[in-house]
Amino acid sequence: MKLKQLVAAGIVLSSASFANAQTTDSEFVVEDIRVEGLQRVALGAALTYMPVQVGDRLNDFRVTQLIRSLYSSTHFERIAVSREGNILVVRVSERPTISTITFDGNDDIKDEQLQESLDGNGIRVGEPLDKTVLVSIENGLKDFFYSIGKYNAEVDAIVTPLPRNRVDLKFSFEEGDAAEIQQINVVGNELFSDAELFENWELQFDTPWWDFLSETRYQQQTLQGDMESLRNYYMDRGYLRFNVDSTQVSMTPEKDGIYVTLNVSEGEQYTISDVELVGDALGHEEYIMQVLPLTSGELYNQAEVTYTEEFISKYLGRFGYAYPTVTTVPEINDEDKTVKLTLSVDPGKRIYVRRINFNGNSVTSDEVLRQKVVQMEGTWLSNATLESSKNALSRLTYMEEVEFETIRIPGQDDVVDVNFNVKEQPSGSFTAGIGYGDRTKLSLQAGIQQDNFLGTGKRLGFNVSTVSYQRSAQITYNDPYFTIDGISLGGSISYSEFDGSDFNVIRYNSKQWSVGANIGYPINEFNRINFGLTYSDVELYNRGYYEQTENFYRQFTSDSDPDAAVEYDSILASVSWSRNTLNRGLFPTAGSSQQASFSITTPDSDVNYFKTIFDTKFYFPLTRNQRWSVLTRLRLGYGNGYGDIDGNDQILPFTQNFTAGGADTLRGFENNTVGPRGIGRSSQVTTVGPDGRPYPADPADDTIIISRRSLGGNAMALGGVELIVPTPFVEEDMDNSVRTSFFVDVGNVWDTEFQYDEYKDLQRDPRSGSLLDYSDWKLYRSSAGISVQWISPMGPMVFSFSRALKEREGDDAKFFTFNIGQTF
Structure with a gap:
């Protein structure tokens, strides 16, 4: 039908x-x-x-x-x-099935961001295509480009049919150029000039050609932020009635230029007549009122009001009240231009921690991370202990990022879980080096160190070196939590054969093996003290003859065999103190670290000496996101002998001298070349007098030879300043892996025991350079340059380009240095 x-x-x-x-x-x-x-x-x-x-x-x-x-x-x-x-x-x-999704021509939006937006609209590979959604997606993307000043942008969704009812989906972008801000006008400002108001604005116009960092393209969100900055500028200076009456944004016909006009009413300044605290401050009202920056009779300041609210909230958070409500109620008197501020405080309920969880740690065990967390389960929630826990975790060298969040438990308004979200970075480092020099020739070295062995937080290292100047092997171990109280225990065993002539120092050979142990005690969250004891057996042979070293050799050799090898044993006791408030273990941007150590050989050792070293670093962030920061460094050292042997005062063994030059001390100078040099003396045994008879030679006729090699010294002072900047062409999320800095290094190594007057009048070999007063600490060196550091899968890599600013005769300046496995 x-x-x-x-x-x-x-x-x-x-x-x-x-x-x-x-x-x-x-x-x-x-x-x-x-x-x-x-x-x-x-x-x-x-x-x-x-x-x-x-x-x-x-x-x-x-x-x-x-x-x-x-x-x-x-x-x-x-x-x-x-x-x-x-x-x-x-x-x-x-509906056809989406076979592929591609993007073409998008520069301002990453593919990942686009795909995330498409996922939210159900547009993904393998799903049916709803063509009705494409139009709204195109319009939404255009709106985004308009918000960043690209008014000529075009977005097209191209659907290409395929067999079996499938389609290829391609988004084609023609972004065009962003509209530049031609002018920003503020109408109605009489109290402050345009230059004062625009000083802290992100949007700029009419900038000089060399200011390539300024933002001159129009962005709607940035303008909103700048308008808020403008409002805060007035509010922080007491202009409580300031208002932006209207905003006009006009565009050139070509859509490549923007004119912005703001009409403002400045109003008059208001002073604070009274500050009152109401509500429940948990009995801390008196303390809070004493520390508040708000004072009667002073100009109203919005920044101080905001700080006051945040301070009270954080202060109450220390006692478990994690979600207090602090509200400032102003009572404005327009007649006498005053304002009364009433701070209303509602602490809410005390919040307790049910469970602490860790997310993102695929290698490190929860137990290791929990050892750094001072917030305890079952106790009340404290924002101070949470921040301390975050900082302690961040200082672990195998943690790249650490954040925490509190999760409320459904049905319970006084219990939360705390989730620490961590991002790990390689905890092992492969130390390697390759170099070539006129004297050192080809050199190679390798080593492996694991700071988080099998995720236990223990440090295990095995290093083997086969560079031209040294063959060595070393095994190190450290357990930072040998006991639950944070007492650490470690030890090391090492053996080395050293050739000083290939190390840019004076000629001598040595063999040394040593074994040591150390134990550390935490004083508090930031301070720690360590004790160590190391036994060493040293043999020196094939030595050159230098004035400074003979004073040491003379203690162990006899006149009958002055060339005999020297062998001595020592037991070195040490104590050190360290303090660390850095915000991260690697590539910190804020905080400081200090370390002081003192070591001394026991009286029954064959050599008696002591050494002390002080090392400090301070990081000062320049911006809120801490991508710009300043680092200042200082390292001081001094050592000497104590006691005597057969009436001769003991001195610091020259093998323990400080040296400088290279990536971790003075960049721009060859490794270990800065400081005192070896002095040789050439003497005549006899001379012929006027009567033709032989007479003993006059020591004043001796000739000295100044070695090209460094001897090092018993005193050291090194310092520097670095400006840490964002690495060009590297995304912000890589700041914890790549670092760029401009630096100035300065320092010197000298010998406090050197007697300059004893040698200054002697003849010098014409092949030698000038004799410097090696006891003069003011003979400093300095350099400047740029350094790039990268935490690679093999370990830290350091590239430095530097130029010597102050050098002395005989110094070996180097423009480029490259190291693997070393950072600072």
Whole structure:
């Protein structure tokens, strides 16, 4: 039977969807349902979307419901309903499946950000394509480009059909150039000049050509932030009634220039008449009022009001009241231009910690991280202890980022969980070096150190060096939590064979093996004290003859065999103190660290000497995000002998002298070349007098030879200043892995025991350089340059380009240095 057809139930769910529904003008009982056009969607699945079953009575209203339900499944883009006898026929056209999604021409938006936005709209590979959504996505992307000043931007979604009802989806971008700010006008400002008001604005105009860091393209969000800065500028100076009356943003016809005009009312200054604290401050009202910066008679300052609210909130948070409400209610008196401030405090409930969780630590065990957390489960929540816990975790060298959040427990308004979200970085370092020099030739070295061995937080290192000047092997171990109280225990075993002539120091060879142990005690969160004891056996041979070293050798050799090897044992006791408030273990940007150590050999050792070293670093962040920071460094050292042997005063063994030059001391100078040099003496045994008879030679006729090699000294002072800047072409999220800094290094190594007057009048070998007063600490060196550091999978890499600013005769300046496995 031929069906009577009526136009009914054309449902338009969006601008790109339509339905063609055909029904009868009378009801009928459905004897069967036939669905035509299905490809991917199973018949059973399609039937489940229909609110009609066999045996139901169908009318126009039920047809409308059926079509609505099928469209809501998001699988179909066209639907037609018809009747063949008492059989319901539903003809569908399925939406195509997205095969690929590509982006072309997008510079200001990353592919990941675009895909995230598409995911939120259900546009992803393998899903059916709803073409009706594409128009809104295109418009949304255009709105984004308009907000950053790109008013000529175009976004097109291109759909390319493929076999088997599939499509390729491509978003094509033509961003164009951002509109530049041609001028910003403030109308109505009489108290402050435009230059004063624009000083802290991010948006700039008419900037000099060399100020390439300024932001001159128009961005709507940035303008809103600058307007808030303008408001704060006035409010912080007492202009409580300041207001931006209107804002006009106009565009050039070419859409490449923007003019901004702000109409403002400055008002008059208001002073604080009274400050009152109301509510419940948990009995700390007197203390809070004493430390508040708000004082009667002073100008109103919005920044101080905000600081006061934050201070009270943080202060109450120390006692477990993590969610207090602090509100400042101003009572403005326009007649006498005063304002009374009422601080209303509601501490809320004391919050307790149910559980502390760690997320993101795939290597480090929870137990290791928990050892650094001072916030305890079952106690009240304290923001101070949470911040301390975060800082302690951040100082671990194998942690790149640490954040925490408090999660409220449903149904319990006084209990939270604390989640520490960490991002680990490589805890092991592969130390390697390669170099070539006129004297050192090719040199290689390698080593492995693991600061987080098997995720236990223990440090294990094995280093082997085969550089031209040394062959050595060393095993080190340290357990920072040997006891639950934080007592550390460590030790080391090492062996080395050293050739000073290839180390840029005076000629001598040595063999040394040593074994040591150390134990550390925490004083508090930031301070620690360590004790150590090391036994060493040293053999010196193949030595050169220098005035400074003979004073040491003379204690162990006899006149009958002056060239014999020297061997001595020593037991070195040490104590050190360290303090660390840095915000991170690697690449810190704020805080400071100090370390002082004193070591001395026991009286029964073959050599008696002591050494003391002080090292300090301070980081001063220059910006709120701490991407710009200043580092100041200072390192001081001094050592000498004590006691005597056979009436001769003991001196510091020259093998323990300080040296300077290189990546970790004075960049711009060859390693270990800065400081005193070895002095050799050439003497005549006899001379012939006027009568032709031999006479003993006059020591004043001796000739001295100044070595090209450094001897080092028993005193050291090194320092420097670095400006840490964002690394060009590197994203902000890589700041914890890559660091760029401009530096100035300065320092010197000298010998307090050197007797300059004893040598200054002697003849010098013409092949030697000038004799310097090696006891003069003022013979400093300095350099400046740029350094780039990268925490690579093999360990820290350091690239330095530097130029010597102050050098002395005989110094070996170097423009470029490269190190693997060393950072500072």
